[in-house]
Amino acid sequence: MTELLYETVIDGGKHWSFIARRGTLLTLTDRAGGANVGMLFYNPENPLERYNAPDTLKCQQTFRLTRGHCLYSDMGRIFCSVVADTVGWHDTVAGNANKALVAERWGIQTYQDHRNDWTQNGHDAFLVEAGKYGLGRRDLAANVNWFSKVAPAADGTLHFDRTNSPAGSSVALRFEMDTLVLLHTCPHPMYPAGPYPRKPVALQFSKADPVAADDYCLNLRAENGRGFKNNEIYHLCAADAGAHSC
Amino acid sequence: MTATAAATSTEKFSGLVSREVVPPGGRWSRRLETGQRLRIIDLEGQQAVDFLCYSAELPLDRINLPNTIKLNKSLYITKGCKIYSDRAKVLFTVIEDTCGFHDTLAGCCSNEIDLVRYNVKKTKSCRANFIAELATWSMGASEIVPNINFFMRVPFKEDGHVVIADGISKSGDYVELLAGMPVLAVLSNCPQELNPAAGSKPTPIEVIVYNPGSP
Numbered sequence: 001m002t003e004l005l006y007e008t009v010i011d012g013g014k015h016w017s018f019i020a021r022r023g024t025l026l027t028l029t030d031r032a033g034g035a036n037v038g039m040l041f042y043n044p045e046n047p048l049e050r051y052n053a054p055d056t057l058k059c060q061q062t063f064r065l066t067r068g069h070c071l072y073s074d075m076g077r078i079f080c081s082v083v084a085d086t087v088g089w090h091d092t093v094a095g096n097a098n099k100a101l102v103a104e105r106w107g108i109q110t111y112q113d114h115r116n117d118w119t120q121n122g123h124d125a126f127l128v129e130a131g132k133y134g135l136g137r138r139d140l141a142a143n144v145n146w147f148s149k150v151a152p153a154a155d156g157t158l159h160f161d162r163t164n165s166p167a168g169s170s171v172a173l174r175f176e177m178d179t180l181v182l183l184h185t186c187p188h189p190m191y192p193a194g195p196y197p198r199k200p201v202a203l204q205f206s207k208a209d210p211v212a213a214d215d216y217c218l219n220l221r222a223e224n225g226r227g228f229k230n231n232e233i234y235h236l237c238a239a240d241a242g243a244h245s246c
Numbered sequence: 247m248t249a250t251a252a253a254t255s256t257e258k259f260s261g262l263v264s265r266e267v268v269p270p271g272g273r274w275s276r277r278l279e280t281g282q283r284l285r286i287i288d289l290e291g292q293q294a295v296d297f298l299c300y301s302a303e304l305p306l307d308r309i310n311l312p313n314t315i316k317l318n319k320s321l322y323i324t325k326g327c328k329i330y331s332d333r334a335k336v337l338f339t340v341i342e343d344t345c346g347f348h349d350t351l352a353g354c355c356s357n358e359i360d361l362v363r364y365n366v367k368k369t370k371s372c373r374a375n376f377i378a379e380l381a382t383w384s385m386g387a388s389e390i391v392p393n394i395n396f397f398m399r400v401p402f403k404e405d406g407h408v409v410i411a412d413g414i415s416k417s418g419d420y421v422e423l424l425a426g427m428p429v430l431a432v433l434s435n436c437p438q439e440l441n442p443a444a445g446s447k448p449t450p451i452e453v454i455v456y457n458p459g460s461p
Binding site: 053058059061062072089098100123138140151152155156157158189222223230 | 306322362389393400402408410
């Protein structure tokens with residue numbers, strides 16, 4: 001990895017947001033095992049352009065996300081590419097838990113009694129972060145759940161794999177355009193009942209190497225080549241176009 | 247093929263509210279009241295119908311497929327399934343289904359993603375249809391979320407591989423939905439000719455709204 005620019009740890013059950021500039025490498029690390037990071041992506045220049053999970057899956061013919069996959073907007077552009085992954089399966093189908101589900105599955109802990117260890121839920125976490133950019137309920141979409149695996153059986157039933165992400169697992173995202181990122185570390189909606197799962201996640205920011213002609217994500221499928229081309233068109237005359245040409 | 251009167255179903259409905267043939271590539275929307283039924287008929291078979299729905303009272307509360315698949319415990323929609331909103335309210339219940347297999351995974355086609363997928367510049371897509379139809383209700387692109395694809399088949403393998411396969415719906419297959427609240431239903435009769443979603447040859451559908459038990 002290139003020089004580490006910033007590192008932080010988000011405890012379980014928390015949320016954050018930031019604008020990742022094009023060329024940023026973000027590495028997420030599941031410190032304790034069994035973490036979940038809900039994530040949504042928007043174009044900060046036009047937040048109507050947002051992450052589209054169905055397009056991402058169908059254009060790469062996959063149900064899971066892992067190394068080589070690109071995360072597409074609903075305008076056919078690529079927010080980020082998964083350039084490294086020790087896990088092999090990340091969910092983008094099962095969505096979020098809400099307040100009622102959290103209360104039913106893992107109980108209620110209030111801020112008054114537990115301070116920062118109150119039982120936040122992914123849906124409300126996204127709303128709080130979205131609101132900081134003038135976004136609201138109508139702007140939410142189906143999200144990614146990093147480190148979580150939900151596998152379908154042949155009959156369509158879904159199964160949550162609790163062993164998917166051991167401690168130390170990591171996934172690295174290279175941002176291919178400026179991207180507003182909303183994230184939370186609240187429990188996956190299919191995590192089993194018990195104590196509220198509170199799993200810390202480390203975030204490391206560095207500068208990504210330029211996308212080379214033989215880049216794995218760029219060449220994974222012909223579709224991704226065309227997605228990168230859409231980004232290139234979007235970035236025509238951008239100041240950094242030469243330094244990070246697709 | 248163009249829609250003709252001869253292609254429609256022959257069944258009579260008491261309490262009929264509306265009955266329309268939507269041509270291939272066409273779009274449709276209507277407000278339904280609680281208890282009204284919406285029947286969507288695949289007139290010629292193998293036709294994907296992209297479907298969204300919203301609380302008519304609070305359109306922010308809208309179809310949420312992650313909630314729908316979690317609460318039904320299945321990726322597939324069929325008879326007995328409920329269509330849930332963001333707030334886990336029941337927008338519709340599927341009360342009849344002669345096809346047995348409806349997709350929740352693949353979303354809608356768009357001019358943009360068709361360029362990525364097929365390297366073809368298109369001027370017609372379900373996303374464009376949704377934007378145009380939602381505009382008639384003063385709603386916009388922000389209201390487009392992952393949708394159901396009635397009559398569309400997307401099988402998956404255990405390794406996570408998925409691909410859009412040939413539809414299995416036959417001529418006359420239908421799905422019937424019961425409105426659980428006042429609801430706005432919006433659909434696009436998929437114009438996709440580049441994959442098997444609509445049998446590679448889009449065909450008309452019939453859309454019927456009625457009040458069961460009414461004369």
